[in-house]
Amino acid sequence: MDNIPNAGEMRKTDGESSSAKVTFSIDKTKNFPDWYDRALNIGDMVDARYPVKGMYIWRPYGFKALRRMMGIMHEIMERTGHEEVYFPMLIPASIFGKERDFLKGFKGEAFVVTRAGTETLGEELFVRPTSETGMYESIKPWVRSISDLPLKIYQVVNIFRHETKQTRPMLRLREVVQFKEAHTFHATAEEADAQVQEGVAAYKEFFDRLLLPYLVVETPSWDTFAGAVYNMDLMSVMPDGKAIELGSVINLGDKFARAFGITYQANDNKQAYVHQTCYGISERELGVMLAIHGDNNGLIIPPEIAPIQVVVIPIFHKGKEETMKKGAEKVKQILVEQGFRTAMDIRDRGVGDKYYEWEARGVPVRIELGPKELESGKLILFRRDTRKKETVDAAKAPKRINELLVDITDTLRARAQEYFKGRVFHFKSVSDLKKNYKEREGMIGLPWCGDEKCGRKLEEDIGIPTVGFVHDKHLSEPCASCGKTKDMVEMFFGRTY
Ligand SMILES: [Zn+2]
Structure with a gap:
């Protein structure tokens, strides 16, 4: 039982005197950005006034909600055989740059420590934007023989990214306060594939308990995580019609294993590279949960998460x-x-x-x-x-x-499902879409043959980027770009957070 004191003071936005009657009166759908900021403030979640862009203060009530949400994730991780670890925040430059695609993807947004006091460091230290490199370098000696596999670990830590787009509490941050990242190591590619499915199942359970609607998509090859073979994303839609990634489950193949030399002794006595997956979620999911369930009177917190029921x-x-x-x-x-x-x-x-x-x-x-x-x-x-x-x-x-x-x-669950149904559209062709789609309403599906050229052409034709495709649902309509009819899948497009 949480020991929650009496109400305490409710925070106000600047300029409101304590005697003034507090009013909400912002329409969530018509003016979502203002609604969101106001709802988090009056709802006592975060204080957005910290003087560094993209970094926010958690208030006690908000932090309790975050803890409760992450508690569900801990429970799922432990139940599915992941063990909690902690790896340091700073990563030497020589290690950070070992996997080339990863370096290309993350170098531009990582904070780098170059100095201590007046002394210039002998080697630059990267502040983790995510932990792959520092973790994989250190984990080599943990994996010697096949009996050490599979290895499934996770940690909940803060990560830092120099976000240049507009930042928003929980949704787009320079400091992610509670990043849950799981990393798994397997003997074979098949086991890594199966682990991706287990990761997706774990996230489905998590989002189901947050009463969040989602669509599981595979990211097209030209848009995968830096250093990945493929990734599965769980996507939802925000009240302003923008798509948002709730979680991503990534198959890294043996790319990192080759870069970091993570091998095990296989049955034929030869050294073999491990196959890896990783997957992450963060406080973003609390933000999405509050955004989807709230109404014009403010937040509505699902009873399982609510700090006060x-x-x-x-x-x-x-x-x-x-x-x-x-x-x-x-x-x-x-x-x-x-x-x-x-x-x-x-x-x-x-x-x-x-x-x-x-x-x-x-x-x-x-x-x-x-x-x-x-x-x-x-x-x-x-x-x-x-x-x-x-x-x-x-x-x-x-x-x-x-x-x-x-x-x-x-x-709340039924409402959110109903809302989501109205935010996911299926069209047969580009002309069907252009006739029947109002801009920025949600995620849009079109038949796609799987060819990168067609995917990119469709992005151009409709002016909306791809989100990912549903790979196990085959369509009978021809590709909306080339007209081919074989092995058609549904590709989704949407503006994203
Ligand atoms: Zn095509």
Whole structure:
């Protein structure tokens, strides 16, 4: 049970006095960027005022939500046989540059330490933009014989990238605070392929528990991760219609093994290169979760992630404050004992403001307790997802709250699926698309023959980049570029974060 104190102060944006009534009033779909910034601020997730671009401060409430989300990932990693490790943040330049494609892909966005005090370092040190190189150099001695394989490890660390596009809390960062990266080592290419599928399954479970809708695609060859053979991406769509990568599962083949000399003694006594995979997720998924489930009143946090599941708000009447406080305290105590993450708000503030604030923070259930309810042994329950109220006997409240949390989970999942359905489009041809597609609504599918030339031509024709293709679903329509009809797959296009 988390020990969550009473409400504490709610943060305001600059310029709002503490007595002013807080209002939200930003339409999420029409003005998503403003909605997102406002929702994270009023919802008490992050403080965006740190004086370095792309680096944000986590507030206690937001960090609890992040911890809860990452807790699910830890649980899945451990259950699927990954062991947690930690590798250092700084990587010597000579090691960072060992795999050429990787170097090409990441050199431009890595921060580099060149000096300590006034002294210039003998060798430049790269601040990890991701950990492959430092990790693979060190792991060589861990792998000697086939009995050391498969090796499956993961770490949750901060990584740094010199992001030049517009940064946004959780979504696009220069410091990713909680990057979960898994790295696996296998004897054969087939085992690495199977591991990619296991990685995808692990991520599906994770996103399912965040109630997030997604599409699993394979990235086209011209757009794979630096140093990869291929990668599978789990893609969703944000409320502004832009596609977003939730997670990426990468087959590295033996490219890194060759660059770093990671070999094992095979059965024929010869040294063989290992085959590798890696896959990562980060706080970005919390950002997407908040963006997709929230509404025009602020955040809505799924009950499994919510740092506070229930908030008890006594309604004060003159002269009855102490009685009401005691009554609310008793309700809170019972709920805590029943295992609900519960808070109580007894600040000396208007009840309307309190309702507003707790709604903006996305707490799934609110309990309103007035003198009338206290006398008659009743409670008013308010559920955040539908904003509906009901009155229950206080004695039956824990059971009813349990039902509500399950129902809120189901409702959020169904809503998100419905929303996603309306954001993924399937067209037969470029002209079909041009006739029927409004710009920037979501992800667009077109039949594609698998030829790079056709893929690139389609990107040009419609002016939207590829996202990836669904490789196990074959289409009967001809390629939207060359008209070929054999082995057709669906290629998706979308503007991305
Ligand atoms: Zn084609």
